[in-house]
Amino acid sequence: MTKYTRAALFSKVIAVLTALVLSTFTYADLMISPTRVFLNDGARTFEVNLINTGKQARSYRVEWKQMAALQQGGYRELTEKEKSQYSSLERFVRISPKQVSLAPGGRQTVKLLVRKPGGLQSGEYRSHLSFIALPSNQDNTTKNAGSSISLNVLMSYTMPVIYRVGSVVVNPEITDISLVHKKQTGITNIKVDLYHDDLFSTHGRFIAYWTPINGQTRQVGLLNGYNFYPEIKSATTQFPWQDFKLEPGKLEVRYEGQGEFVGLLLSQKSLTITQQMINSVK
Structure with a gap:
């Protein structure tokens, strides 16, 4: 695994945005496994x-x-x-x-x-x-005034x-962590930027841990089933921070393998939030 430099994270400013588009995929009447x-x-x-x-x-x-x-x-x-x-x-x-x-x-x-x-x-x-x-033949048809609309x-x-x-070698890297806040809902997302130059994809989950100053570490976010494919070198994803509270501490995000990569730590990175950073966004 690649070693990461954390010093650059200490000066990271929390990004506050006013809009966040979330996509969902649904399908009816078919269970696939x-x-x-x-x-x-x-x-x-x-x-x-x-x-x-x-x-x-x-x-x-x-x-x-x-x-x-x-x-x-x-x-x-x-x-x-x-x-x-x-x-x-x-x-x-x-x-x-x-x-x-x-x-x-x-x-x-x-x-x-x-x-x-x-x-x-x-x-x-x-x-x-x-x-x-x-x-x-059972699909819905609406009839109105002598006409029908399928x-x-x-x-x-x-x-x-x-x-x-061939031999599978992967080395994805979390290059940046930031926070994205949606004022309309009050939801704060953890935004993760990634980079790799691999011939093979990775499959895993993002799991986030928060350690407040003088407090205990707890899990605050989870995103399962993330695929990082070879055709894109850089990627971005987001997932919610549960019960977010802006306070000093350290956020750690881990990209852990699932499926054929289960048991592997694919990448990790930390973000330290200081009181000075908090003051700058208030």
């Missing part, structure tokens, strides 16, 4: 379990999508030109079946099978498995599937 797939030479097959939790029969098309990570979270679809330059795995991972029909409460397993081609270069290959709801909303859920070749 797991929500992330990791494959390698020791695990070339995988099963994704689907359950229809709704009251109507549903069918889903299962297909690959090529998506790139965004610096501040989320994804975007690749252009056709970008797809030819991207290390996707759809060409050598088979999906079976490619369409499923689920009765209410019904279950189905989608299998992934790796057929590794010869001469595959070391590195990380990723595509996103997409479950797209197909229209059904309200078909095709829900979909997309999950990353990762296959790694």
Whole structure:
């Protein structure tokens, strides 16, 4: 692991902002487990379990999508030109079946099978498995004054599937910590800036600890399931500080591995808040 310089943090000023956009992703009537797939030479097959939790029969098309990570979270679809330059795995991972029909409460397993081609270069290959709801005869239709308006909303859920070749070396670094306050709600978020120059992604959680002056250390924040992908060198994420109180002390943020990285401390950094800093923002 990289060693970090903490001296620069001592002069960090708390950033006070007036707006914060939070994104949420929802999908209806479909339970998927797991929500992330990791494959390698020791695990070339995988099963994704689907359950229809709704009251109507549903069918889903299962297909690959090529998506790139965004610096501040989320994804975007690749252009056709970008797809030819991207290390996707759809060409050598088979999906079976490619369409499923689920009765209410019904279950189905989608299998992934790796057929590794010869001469595959070391590195990380990723595509996103997409479950797209197909229209059904039971979808809502609103009738008014002799006309009808179809309200078909095709829900979909997309999950990353990762296959790694070669020796995996990762060295992500938390480069900065600051606080972001939203006046409208009174919520204070812990903002974490990251950097890496790795060929492989990392998967883990951010956990924040607060130690007030002459007080005991306690956990004040948690963000699970964070992915840091190779196509972005710098990234930013935020998560709430529970029961925030502006007082002198030390905030420590740890990026701890999950999944195939469980048990590893991927990165850590501290922010010391002094009384002088508090006075400067009052």
